[in-house]
Amino acid sequence: MVFIEPNVSDWDMEKMKCKYCENLCVKNGFHTNRAQRFKCKCCGKRQLASYKYNAYRQGISRDIISLTKEGLGIRSLSRHLKISTTTVIRRTLEIALTIKKPMISLAKKYEVDELCTFIERKSRQIWICYAIERITKQIVNFRIGSRSNKTLNGVIQTLILSQPKHIYTDGLRNYKTLIPKEIHKTTRFGTNHIERMNLNLRTHLKRLNRRTICFSKSLVMLSAVLKIYFWG
Ligand SMILES: [Zn+2]
Known part of the structure; x- marks a missing residue:
C-alpha cells in the first residue's frame, strides 16, 4: 500500500456522499495511511473518498510473472511495483495455483x-x-x-x-x-x-x-x- 493522500478538495470533502446509500458523510478521523476518513450519517459506514491500493492495479499479475522471469526476487518485486512483500507473496502463490503442467507427448x-x-x-x-x-x-x-x-x-x-x-x-x-x-x-x-x-x-x-x-x-x-x- 502506498501513502498517497486522496485527491479531493476541501469542498468535496464537506459534501462527500456515501458510497452505499448516497447520503451525506461527515469527517471521521483518518485512515492508517493518513487519508481523511468519512462516516455516513445515515448508514454509519466508514469510507475514504478515494482508494489507492497499487496491488489492485490492472495487469499487476502479468507484471509479477514477467518480472519473476527476469530474475526479480520478492523484495525487489515489492520495491519495483510499490506493493508490500506480503502481497507479492500472496499474488505469486495465487498465480502459481492457476498454472497447469503441460501435457506430455508419447515416445520422446x-x-x-x-x-x-x-x-x-x-x-x-x-x-x-x-x-x-x-x-x-x-x-x-x-x-x-x-x-x-x-x-x-x-x-x-x-x-x-x-x-x-x-x-x-x-x-x-x-x-x-x-x-x-x-x-x-x-x-x-x-x-x-x-x-x-x-x-x-x-x-x-x-x-x-x-x-x-x-x-x-x-x-x-x-x-x-x-x-x-x-x-x-
Ligand atoms: Zn450511508
Missing part, C-alpha cells in the same frame, strides 16, 4: 538432472530435480526435495508413463534403479541440453544465483516461482 527423448540450492538457510541444501524434452526444451515435470529416490521418482514415473524412447541422465547411482535399463542412457554429452538449462535457471532466477546471499525462504515459494518460470 528426455533428459533428467538435479540442481542444488538452499532453503531457509545456507546450510540447508535442497535439490530441484527436473526433466526436459530434448527437442522442444520444454520442462516436463519437476520435484523439489532431498537428492533421494523419492524426489527423483516423482519426475521419472511421469516420464515412464509417457513411454519414452530414451531417458538421459548423469551417472548418479539412484537412476539405475529407477529407470528401466532399455531406455536409460548415461552417454557422454547426453545431458548437454539440461546442463545448459541449469545455467539458464541460475542466471534468470534470483534465488538460484550462485555465490550470493539470495535463496528461497520457503519451499512453497520456490515451487511457485519455478512453476511461473517454467510454464507461466
Whole structure:
C-alpha cells in the first residue's frame, strides 16, 4: 500500500456522499495511511473518498510473472511495483495455483538432472530435480526435495508413463534403479541440453544465483516461482 493522500478538495470533502446509500458523510478521523476518513450519517459506514491500493492495479499479475522471469526476487518485486512483500507473496502463490503442467507427448527423448540450492538457510541444501524434452526444451515435470529416490521418482514415473524412447541422465547411482535399463542412457554429452538449462535457471532466477546471499525462504515459494518460470 502506498501513502498517497486522496485527491479531493476541501469542498468535496464537506459534501462527500456515501458510497452505499448516497447520503451525506461527515469527517471521521483518518485512515492508517493518513487519508481523511468519512462516516455516513445515515448508514454509519466508514469510507475514504478515494482508494489507492497499487496491488489492485490492472495487469499487476502479468507484471509479477514477467518480472519473476527476469530474475526479480520478492523484495525487489515489492520495491519495483510499490506493493508490500506480503502481497507479492500472496499474488505469486495465487498465480502459481492457476498454472497447469503441460501435457506430455508419447515416445520422446528426455533428459533428467538435479540442481542444488538452499532453503531457509545456507546450510540447508535442497535439490530441484527436473526433466526436459530434448527437442522442444520444454520442462516436463519437476520435484523439489532431498537428492533421494523419492524426489527423483516423482519426475521419472511421469516420464515412464509417457513411454519414452530414451531417458538421459548423469551417472548418479539412484537412476539405475529407477529407470528401466532399455531406455536409460548415461552417454557422454547426453545431458548437454539440461546442463545448459541449469545455467539458464541460475542466471534468470534470483534465488538460484550462485555465490550470493539470495535463496528461497520457503519451499512453497520456490515451487511457485519455478512453476511461473517454467510454464507461466
Ligand atoms: Zn450511508
